Amino acid sequence: MNTFGRIFRITTWGESHGKAVGCVIDGCPSNLKLSEEDIQRELDRRKPGKKLTSKRMEEDRVEILSGVFEGKTTGAPISMIVYNRDVRSEHYVKLKNTPRPGHADLTYFLKYRHRDWRGGGRSSARETVGRVAGGAVAKKLINAFGINVLGYAIEVAGIRWERDSDDYHEVFQRAERSPLRIPDESVSERAEERVVELMKEGDSAGGVVEIVATNVPPGLGEPVFDKLSARLAYAVMGVPAVKGVEIGSGFRLAKMKGSESNDPIVIRDGKVRLEKNDCGGILGGISVGETIIVRCAIKPTPSISKRQRTVDIEKMEEVEIEITGRHDPCIVPRAVPVLESMVALTLADFMILQGLIPKSLSE
Template identity: 50%
Template sequence: MKKLLSIFMPGNSFGKLFKITTFGESHGPAVGVVIDGVPAGLPLSVEDISFELSFRKPGRLYVSGRREKDEPEILSGIFNGRTTGAPITVIVRNTDVMSSLYEEVRYKPRPGHADLPYIMKYGYENWDYRGGGRASARETVGRVVAGAVAKKLLMLTDTWIAAHLRSLGPEELTEEVSFEEVLCSKYSPVRASKKSIEEKFEALVKSALQEGDSYGGIVEAIVKNPPIGLGDPVFDKIKADLAKAIMSIPAVVGFEYGLGFKMSKMRGSEANDEIIKKDGKLGWRYNYAGGILGGLTNGENIIIRCAFKPTSSIRKPQKTIDLRNLQETTISVIGRHDPAVAIRGVAVVEAMVALTLVDHAMRSDIIPKVKLKEDDVNLIQERWKRYVNACKPMEGSR
């Protein structure tokens, strides 16, 4: 019976062995996550989590003006600074809520939002209209919290994950970028990996803010040194689980890996990558497949991209229906919204990639399921320190 009930539970959880369940609403007391399946012995602190959260935090230049502190509180699963093997619960309190801004939304569902579908499914009387409720991107706080744990655990395999904004509106990065440049983009206010494109992105965001409009964008994530063989046939291919993970992020409307949709316009002789020997090992010359073949990781860098739609909450008047009288009307959405949700979406993409990979690494017995050895702990700590300190000299110069 318990197994049957779990099938029909609402989709608030992700993962099999490394499983997360997010909770909370945009204007509720707090948002958070329960993380189950973390092996015992992993050093984990508020500082570790805060580091990752800082890159999706609102109240900064070019993003939502909502002034949230985003200070994580660990409620369970940690003792003496290490995981115990029990579920880890982390909450982040909502401290800058302004629900009065959403009184008009209560009767006028916003175009491009989940408002009307939620009303149709759950009933008007059960719909939390304040800031979008559960459908708000505020929910992704829990994903980034869990992503911090996943990223740290992946240090055991020396797997690093970094993402950047590849395009914003009509502006697109056309240059090749290194993993180090992508990693350092976390200190760019628009998550750009090159100074030249950063200036163009900033100009677009400024124009959107002035006009009360918004832009969409494309986020690219790179996984350096992923374990070989992650993924299972047939329906649990790593590409399928990554696609689900990324497509579950609010405002994401498309996913691809490797050459992606470009392959649909190529011949097989062009798309097939040559197998070669590199440093005495088998590999691929160009990594057209983005590190995934047959649904399995092949040891090359994993490269994925996803498309974010423009932020739906804009000041420009849009047509809708007044639910009180079912008459046509207009709405101009006021509040504190991102002019380009893709900017803060970069941190969420990194988190969802990390969650997918760590879950598969545990399924493949590459990462222990129960307990970490002391040598493992020391290795993780040393690599995590390098990760946190990477690019810091650039922070003040950007």
């Protein structure tokens, strides 16, 4: 399943060490102003080669091949391509018969009996280039209707930051200045120190990302089996390395009393609102008009240089391996724009489904 969405759909394609990666978008309304710069801005936030990321030096320059004419979408499929330039497959030759623990190597082999072992092939996080490119278009579309999707890290390597403001835009701007996308400078520095320590030990770190969507109108989501919350969980759980998701106060709600978890309904500025937002902007699977809050647990990067136990699937014997190459010691900061994209794609799809975005923006 390489396609995501019902009406606003993206299909991603390409492998980590193949010639290129990219995506095709179908169902985007016509007359949306769109340029390669709009896409590039988001891809630059995801690309490797920065502090505490993989040293794979990819420019990730995007080319729009179709669906845009004279600076506007035409309603036709939008095809985008990003060429892989800095590929070093030699690091993986010795691992082609020894599946790496924590990776999809084993399950791809068991399912297909044949796989692209170069850098993980299709299961590599390199595939997310197409998601971010598609998400950039979704963001541009829903931004036109006042919706913003913003992400940042709230925990890295066991060091947690507690949100200190409900001004999500200001929090986001602070996070973008941090190598780990943590909004607090002192917390970020402590987390960086810990990640560096783990790197020296040949190990890696995970964390938690929070994604918020502001100005989402009420009414998005379809009972009973097409809830907005269910679709968001499906969207973010499909991102590599995500192993858990919660909406609003999530698992903390399990420790509360009903009188504590229920969000009182009030009138504010002449509108029906919630006094607080433990529900994370969704009730009964339908958006209520408050900020939508989604948190994602990101596992530690499985490619580590410590010796690990696995099997040689050709010789059918247990062996130990050491993984070399260029890998992120912590995938959390680069996961942020990917998760933002999946949330934006989900909201764009529901907005069109609900009839809040017309087939042509000139209507």
